[in-house]
């Protein structure tokens with residue numbers, strides 16, 4: 091069975107066929123860097139990360155582009171409040187975004203284009219649309235003429251009258267049609283601006299994504315992903331701009347990640363009801379947050395609450411205990427003849443079902459189900475002490491660790507959050523080890539031993555080797 095993706099554009103499950111065999115291009119709308127990202131934003135970023143990991147696991151060559159919107163109304167407003175430049179604010183929050191993403195185990199995109207570095211491409215695209223009669227200039231601002239694009243509304247499935255009534259259309263008397271949107275905003279005093287054929291100004295949000303996606307991935311991309319809230323007007327407008335300019339489909343598959351709720355309420359910055367990703371990561375290990383965020387299918391709403399997180403914690407504990415118990419057999423794979431044990435059948439079944447779940451619109455909830463069913467089977471065998479060939483345990487270990495790595499809930503290199511803690515403690519421990527070395531050089535054994543003993547009390551074990559002193563966290 092091949093892969094199927096639910097395409098928001100056709101509103102049905104479609105066979106997945108990339109434009110070029112074995113190559114997949116993905117564009118994911120990234121953050122507007124005026125603040126830290128919240129855990130709802132993280133859900134979209136994580137889903138994109140898993141889509142990419144799974145496509146790579148299936149043997150595709152994937153190119154992922156995720157933009158950073160580093161100029162926009164919110165950035166200008168926040169920078170003004172903090173009395174810093176928009177560049178400084180965007181830089182700080184851009185760095186914080188990369189740091190938070192890394193802490194969540196999200197692999198960086200192949201390209202992270204910034205809007206302010208693609209002004210030229212945006213101006214060129216706007217000019218093409220003006221030349222085609224799809225845009226008009228008023229007082230240094232350029233508007234997209236929605237009437238020029240016959241299939242406007244196809245993604246959000248809205249009729250023209252709904253678009254007028256339902257959309258939060260800005261009241262601007264100068265526009266030909268209330269649905270028209272700005273692609274270039276004439277400069278206001280004191281705001282950052284760039285030169286353009288229409289005078290100084292800055293790009294609108296929608297044109298940024300059209301221009302950056304096409305620049306880095308070509309006129310037609312395979313998968314365009316983003317949060318559910320971006321479907322209209324942002325993605326509708328991206329389609330209108332890009333397809334009118336090129337005459338070809340902009341994205342073959344549109345994927346939208348559902349909202350994350352918090353204790354049953356909608357999470358969002360505008361509702362002032364949100365949890366920052368970095369705060370969540372201070373409370374729970376990476377794998378627990380990842381497990382929670384993929385415990386529902388990405389098109390279903392998910393509720394962030396204490397109970398769900400506690401459940402994820404318990405599940406992860408069961409998983410890592412099982413993998414720890416199996417790990418010792420890892421080297422024995424293939425040493426024995428194939429056996430006919432029920433556990434071996436369970437391993438085969440799990441591998442097939444995992445692929446089926448992920449092939450069906452990346453159903454991570456079901457995929458997790460198959461993993462935990464196998465964990466249950468392994469635990470049964472381990473506790474019953476039934477004779478099982480070690481090679482079967484090895485196969486179970488390999489199947490579990492491989493699938494868990496696709497989901498990013500098991501990291502063979504840093505199996506738990508100790509890695510993160512160690513990184514944070516490193517400068518401090520290194521400093522103490524330096525003092526200890528000074529003491530040893532002075533033959534002050536008392537101080538040297540005191541530092542070692544006090545570190546042990548703090549669960550930090552140190553070891554003197556010929557190459558120097560090493561340390562690790564023990565529990």
Ligand SMILES: [Zn+2]
Nearest residue numbers: 119120299324
């Ligand atoms: Zn976008």
